[in-house]
Amino acid sequence: MTYHPKSDFMTVMIERGFLADCTDYQGLDEALIKGVVPGYIGFDATAKSLHVGSLIQIMMLRWLQKTGHKPITLMGGGTTKVGDPSFRADERPLLTPAQIDDNISGIKQVFAKYISYNDGPTGALMLNNAEWLDELNYLEFLRDIGRHFSVNRMLSFESVKSRLDREQSLSFLEFNYMILQAYDFLELNRRYGCMVQFGGSDQWGNIVNGIDLTRRVIDKEIYGLTSPLLTTSDGKKMGKTADGAIWLNADMRSPYEFWQFWRNTTDADVGRFLKLYTEMPVEECDRLGALAGSEINAAKIILANAVTTLCHGAEAAAAAEATAREVFEKGGVGDDLPTLTLSADELPASIVQLIVKSGLAKSGKEAKRLIAENGAKIDDAPLTDAGLMIDAAALASPIKLSAGKKRHALVQLG
Incomplete structure (x- = not known):
């Protein structure tokens, strides 16, 4: 990448590692210098929250606004009815309009933390493509828009080609998706x-x-800019962990668990993640990322605090750090741990059930394996008996369950 940008936005994109490709570096750069540039990202409403995998896009919109331009968040109320086939092996399950609306209201909560929606020249817009897609007349759409698309060319795109090469079915419904996104x-x-x-x-x-x-x-010159598809240095897809997606909404993933995800960043990713997910100066990100040994752990705490502050607020970040110190350094229980509250009529319960219910294992089989491999603890003591039953008396005070060194939960009587 040899292009030397003049605009603040393109400078940030290149320096901080956001840029994978651009359709016209110079054209976009010049447009950004001339005046306010509105730019958009589309988000399909397939869940009630976005997860960490979408955070790189949200941060791009945040930087767009911070450098004097106008972000547009486009909710896919229309396109979600079709489903994006890009790089999927199967067709997405179709959602009802009510489910889609419900998901959109959950996703909206995330954006408001990162960008400012207002009536000013750089105030963000929240739009829904159902506004124009729901009204389309099929025959008119085919005649006016469909004629501009070459099927030969559509078949050559990697997202379609990879599906056909593996001889996996691609429905006509999904094949339409790229036409609808272009129309957006x-x-x-x-x-x-x-x-x-x-x-x-x-x-x-x-x-x-x-x-x-x-x-x-309409003979208008417009641009495209893509970010790299992020994987962690150990090859895992960004935003997914063994126990599921790292959601950005607090009711789907607690601020403590969110903080913990960033605190557990592998050493090699710290500098890169500081540049992408925080607003700290690039030089400081590089300095922290170059630390080694126990010092890199301090950099991980800085990363976790900065990212959690943006997503959940400074208080939630401070509480998460305090809980982590309590749990890891003092062996205490902390106030902010994920907590399972049981009623007396749910007891006695097996320890295996409690490990699953508290989210430390996905299944009874996984919980038993955790115990067999000495990976489970109860109140910081090794848990060796998979047949242990917990009754109301055992929960006179809360018990702390641990899976490995980094994942903990409280179990208490409600």
């Missing part, structure tokens, strides 16, 4: 002057389609 970009340019679409590098084909369509239909 055209409509956003028509209605709101949107000039750039951001996305992960897996969205490159969809973004280019939108640029081509807009050029053909």
Whole structure:
């Protein structure tokens, strides 16, 4: 990457590692210097929250606003009815309109923490593509929009090709998805002057389609910019852990567990994650990322505090750090641990059930294996008996269950 940007936004994208590719570096850079550039990212409403895998995109929109431009968050109320087939082996389950609306209201809560929605020139817009997609007349759409798409070219895109190469079925419904996403970009340019679409590098084909369509239909110059598809240095997909997705909504993943996820970052990822997920100066991110031994742990706490502060607020970050110190350094229980509250009529219960119910294992089989491999503790003492029964008397005071060194939960009587 030899391009030397002039605009603040492109400088940030390149220096902090957000940039994988751009359709026209110079054209976009010049547009960013001339005036306020509206830019969008589309998020399909397939769950009630976004997870850490989407955080790189959210941070791009935050930087767009911080450098004097206008972010647009586009909710896929329409496209979620179809489902994005990109790099999936199977068709997504279809959701009802009520489920989609419910998911959108959950996702909206996340964005408000990162970007400011207001009426000013750089105030963010929250839009829903159902606004134009739900009204489409199929025959008119085919005639006016469909004629601009070459099936030969659509079949050449990696997201489609990979599915066909593996001889996995791709329904006509899903095949339409890239046309609808391209149409979104055209409509956003028509209605709101949107000039750039951001996305992960897996969205490159969809973004280019939108640029081509807009050029053909209304002869407007627009741009696309993609971020790298992030994996951790040990090859895992960003935002997923052994016990599921790291959601950004507090009711789906507690601030303590969110903090803990960042605290457990592998040494090699610390500098890169500080640049992407915090707003600390690049030099400081590099300095912290280069630390070794026990010093890197201090950098991980700085990372966890900064990311948690952005997502859940400074109080939640401080509480999570205090709980972590309590749990790890003093062997205490901490106030902020995930807590399972049982009623007396749920007792006695087996220790295996409690490990599963408290989220430390996904199944009874996994809990038993954890115990057999000496990975489980009860009140910081090794748990060796998978047949242990816990009654009301044992819960006269809360008990602490641990899976390995880093995952803990409290069990108490309600």
